[in-house]
Amino acid sequence: MIPEYYEFACPTKIISGFKALSNLPYEMSLLGAARALVVTDQGVAGAGLIKRVHAVFEGADGVIGAVYDETPVDSGSEAVRAVADAYRGHECDCLVAVGGGSCIDTAKGALIVLAEDSADLKAYQGAERFNKPTCPFIVVPTTAGTGSEATLAAVIRDEATRTKMALTSYRLFPDVAILDPKMTVTMPPHITAATGMDALTHAVEAYCSLQKNPMSDAFSQAAIRLIMRHLIDCVRNGGDEQARLAMANAALFAGISFSNAMIGVVHALAHACGGVCRIPHGVANAVLLPWGMEYNAGKAGDALAALGPVLGADATVTGAIGAVRDLRARLGELCGLPETLGAAGVEAEQLDAIARVAIDDGSVTYNPEDVTYDDALGILKNAL
Amino acid sequence: MGYRAKKAVVAASLLALSTAFETVSKRSPEMRAEIARWNDGRAFAMGVLPRGPAITMRNEGGRLRYAGPGYHDPDVKILFKNVDNALLPLTGRIGADIAFVQHRAALHGEVAHGMQTSRALAIVQTYLLPGFILRRTFKRPPRLSARQWFLKAWVMGTLPFGMAVNFAKR
């Protein structure tokens, strides 16, 4: 059924495949850029991935002006400022994020700071706050999870107030996303599993969201099929490039889906777990996803049942939830992915604080069922 | 309906909200609990882009006061992209959540503050809107206690007077 009203946007050019990274200098030239600031982190650089980026500039017209490799996990306002300074200091003319969601979102923050020529990101919190033209922006994801390479969102920690700033703008879509399996084969099994479950959560939550639409539904289903078929292979055999390419696409599709349909109670709780207990985003999602599906079964039963066969189960809500639980259990056996919040390091005394933060998360708006403090606490207790 | 008529309906609905926010924040324990966490002086505005009607409400000592028409240094703004988009939720045809879901409104400011504002708005609507609209627009329609029914009658009864007082504040 066509919804009463919907909007859809994905202006990002997708380049996916073996040796896709080699196109980076050419894509820069198409955007009128010749001097890149590469935004990455220690883990990505340590895995030898920045060497690969340097290599593709051999014989090319463009150059790497500088590499910023100090991005902290979960991004931060200090890093955003440092990236903007490096960009100006080294006279770069485009941003190239090479990393997971943390690096990509840091680059998105710098995009705003540079366009607005203001270091105060706080002034741009909320939706569609800035509309100045941005510099060319290319993303090379090295995790297969956040889908931030094709979303309009950035989440950045404000070190001063210790809060997470959420910024959304159509200006934050990267110009180009380059998916190259060589850039994700180095991901260790537990990060592969957690980020893969983040992608699955995006796809499932977008499919049950109040904002779901035919386009986002198609991307969600495509993402879920790929994840069910290839995530285990990536965890078992990290070097399987076919499976890695499939997962990179799955995360991208899930990102396109949720960028246009938003997410729900699972992400509200996962963001809060990240904020209060610093547990990795994908791990929190993996633990909470089945509980969130169960919570929404009353309002989104039809959508969840329809996902059953897509998840490889029968067309029932219990089938869909069971399939997610089974996948998580197999990942638990393979790489120790936690199945409870307790196992992930959350203490019972922290649940109250998590629930308080969760109900103030924007994702709650898009969740089919209402989420009060008591509701949030109830889900957290189940998941402990 | 032409633009001017729509604008008048939106302006009147916002004015009704402004006085309902004042009454409910004075008398409803749920609302007082919600606002208790807001810092003093925190303000939110609701309005229509680009130059349509708007109101600003400010927390003064745990109660919401009407700060006047337009934008008076608000921390968060709920902005409807055009007058049609404002009309739908303000006349009870869609819920406040759905206004965001359908991209009809955009939030400017800290998202947590926006969510707190949405909850305050939902509490006010409980007292302002008839049951059949609440059943259609709320994810979980509220069931009112005797005390809440009494307050609802009070809010409705004092609405015309409150609107007249707030209309004079310009």
Ligand SMILES: NC(=O)c1ccc[n+]([C@@H]2O[C@H](COP(=O)([O-])OP(=O)(O)OC[C@H]3O[C@@H](n4cnc5c(N)ncnc54)[C@H](O)[C@@H]3O)[C@@H](O)[C@H]2O)c1
């Ligand atoms: N903007 C969005 O749309 C969006 C959506 C979801 C999540 N996020 C944000 O993204 C962040 C999480 O991103 P993430 O899950 O991609 O993790 P991440 O970017 O924080 O990376 C996790 C760890 O993996 C390492 N790593 C990454 N790629 C590697 C590789 N190929 N080989 C070896 N090590 C590698 C990194 O160095 C880091 O230590 C969170 O802050 C979350 O809030 C943003």
Ligand SMILES: [Fe+2]
């Ligand atoms: Fe996520």
